[in-house]
Amino acid sequence: MSQWDKDYIELCKTIIADGRRVVNRTGVDSVKVPAWHFRFDLEKEFPILTTKQVFIRQAALEMLWIYQAQSNDVRWLQKRDVKIWNEWEIDDEGYWNATQMLPDENGVLTKQSVHKFFGKEYAHTIGTAYGYIVNKFQMTQNLIDKIKNHPEDRRMIMTLWQNDYLDTAVLPSCVWSSEWDVTDGKLNCWVHQRSCDVPLGLPFNVTQYALLNRMLAQSCGLKSGTVDWSIKDAHIYVNQIDGIKEQIKRFDEQGDLPAPELWLNPEVKDFFEFDNSRDCKDVKLINYKHMGKIAFPISQ
Known part of the structure; x- marks a missing residue:
């Protein structure tokens, strides 16, 4: 069954039961807990929710936009029918x-x-954020070089939070840092998130970094290990609570469904060669069963 669904629903229940309602810059109050942590073992499960549908194509393409195309141009996504950054263009x-x-x-x-x-x-961009920073500092290329040639390195870090570029970023990176290591032939990472929209952002983000780990591991001749995920300010906006209660109800009444298997094209040995066309041909989910969509509003 899906361990990720169990862990995710536990966070949602905790926020609703114990969270504090706060004012924030969006104008829509949120209910928050100050911190949370998850751990995923990618050898045991690829984390994608089953209590609601998560769209792997869009998730993969947004991740590739940042770390492979290294772009801040929203039109790159729009050409591929990915609209999640339209509000910040x-x-x-x-x-x-x-x-x-x-x-x-x-x-x-x-x-x-x-x-x-x-x-x-x-x-038509989001300013000096996300892919702009990755490209400026060649973060993906440098990380791959260290993984391949210096696997003992303890400075394998990609940080999207760069103070010099915050004022010219529409939205400073929410998932802002990842640390990587190679242990026993496995690629592990620790991801830091400064602000977490639990209904909308978190399901996408977790799946994206798990996919990034799998792609980088394959490209570097390694197995995927663990992903640790640390959150500061895990919140649900008040206009999302009904949707989250529906998701909790699904879990309580129907349980979770079996986690799917991630298929990556085994012929691809270079991260920059994974297909980033609209069809994202090198990424597939096998036996992905889910309980259907839940629509959540976006707060800017």
């Missing part, structure tokens, strides 16, 4: 528009319209 004139909770002249949080200018050179 800078417009033709170089502006990003949203409504957020910001301090007024008295320091009181009030709902305000955001009309932030990034510059026309950033049109």
